[in-house]
Amino acid sequence: xxxxxxxxxxxxxxxxxxxxxxxxxxxxxxxxxxxxxxxxxxxxxxxxxxxxxxxxxxxxxxxxxxxxxxxxxxxxxxxxxxxxxxxxxxxxxxxxxxxxxxxxxxxxxxxxxxxxxxxxxxxxxxxxxxxxxxxxxxxx
Amino acid sequence: xxxxxxxxxxxxxxxxxxxxxxxxxxxxxxxxxxxxxxxxxxxxxxxxxxxxxxxxxxxxxxxxxxxxxxxxxxxxxxxxxxxxxxxxxxxxxxxxxxxxxxxxxxxxx
Ligand SMILES: Nc1ncnc2c1ncn2[C@@H]1O[C@H](COP(=O)(O)OP(=O)(O)O)[C@@H](O)[C@H]1O
Ligand SMILES: [Mg+2]
Numbered sequence: 001x002x003x004x005x006x007x008x009x010x011x012x013x014x015x016x017x018x019x020x021x022x023x024x025x026x027x028x029x030x031x032x033x034x035x036x037x038x039x040x041x042x043x044x045x046x047x048x049x050x051x052x053x054x055x056x057x058x059x060x061x062x063x064x065x066x067x068x069x070x071x072x073x074x075x076x077x078x079x080x081x082x083x084x085x086x087x088x089x090x091x092x093x094x095x096x097x098x099x100x101x102x103x104x105x106x107x108x109x110x111x112x113x114x115x116x117x118x119x120x121x122x123x124x125x126x127x128x129x130x131x132x133x134x135x136x137x138x139x140x
Numbered sequence: 141x142x143x144x145x146x147x148x149x150x151x152x153x154x155x156x157x158x159x160x161x162x163x164x165x166x167x168x169x170x171x172x173x174x175x176x177x178x179x180x181x182x183x184x185x186x187x188x189x190x191x192x193x194x195x196x197x198x199x200x201x202x203x204x205x206x207x208x209x210x211x212x213x214x215x216x217x218x219x220x221x222x223x224x225x226x227x228x229x230x231x232x233x234x235x236x237x238x239x240x241x242x243x244x245x246x247x248x249x
Contacts, residue, residue, distance in 0.1 A: 017218060020197030024226065028202060037182070037203075044201040047178050052173075105190045110174035117178065 005067040013060030023048040042118040049111035050076040079131040155230040162205040
């Protein structure tokens with residue numbers, strides 16, 4: 001069995017200048033690996049939305065991308081406030097983002113739906129006042 | 141048509157064009173980043189009035205061919221710097237998004 005490739009990033013909370021940097025880096029890395037454009041795009045979109053959520057809703061976190069032979073796995077983990085009602089959060093248009101955050105173009109409430117749409121599997125575990133962990137997979 | 145030829149033919153102001161060879165195909169209009177992420181297609185001209193650094197990240201990840209800032213909007217310093225290093229083309233026009241899209245539609249038809 002060949003070794004998996006792992007990319008790991010610290011995502012700064014409430015830093016809107018560098019927000020998305022981890023995703024842009026991952027995209028670059030995946031390109032260098034020669035993966036097909038559609039796969040790269042799906043991973044990029046899913047990861048960006050998850051990264052932004054950690055920035056705006058969770059005070060930052062850690063992102064890990066694992067490239068295996070059969071799939072790319074994105075793991076996003078934060079120690080933010082957690083998500084009270086995951087079904088509600090998954091609804092298109094639902095957002096708790098503030099006016100300030102919306103004025104930057106975020107907070108459309110389409111992040112989690114975009115993540116779901118662009119991945120083959122997505123699992124959210126969240127505990128109030130403890131944090132949120134999201135594991136997504138894109139099959140190769 | 142590539143981004144450079146597109147800029148020339150439309151007469152839109154070139155703010156920066158670090159990736160002149162990107163193929164231009166179709167248009168997406170929107171200011172909400174997650175909508176753009178979810179809906180814009182590769183090669184689209186992305187017309188928006190959002191000019192902060194986050195639009196540059198979205199353009200990179202969504203593979204748009206260029207950002208077209210409507211209504212005479214110009215990028216802030218951070219955004220311009222990021223666009224140059226990440227290879228994101230930025231054009232600007234005094235036209236509204238609607239007028240700009242009409243003009244592009246005529247050209248790409
Ligand atoms: N990592 C997270 N920690 C806490 N809450 C989150 C997190 N991710 C998402 N949420 C909650 O789920 C909602 C919907 O998320 P999303 O679909 O990405 O929309 P948006 O980010 O535009 O608000 C957010 O407004 C927020 O309340
Ligand atoms: Mg979001």
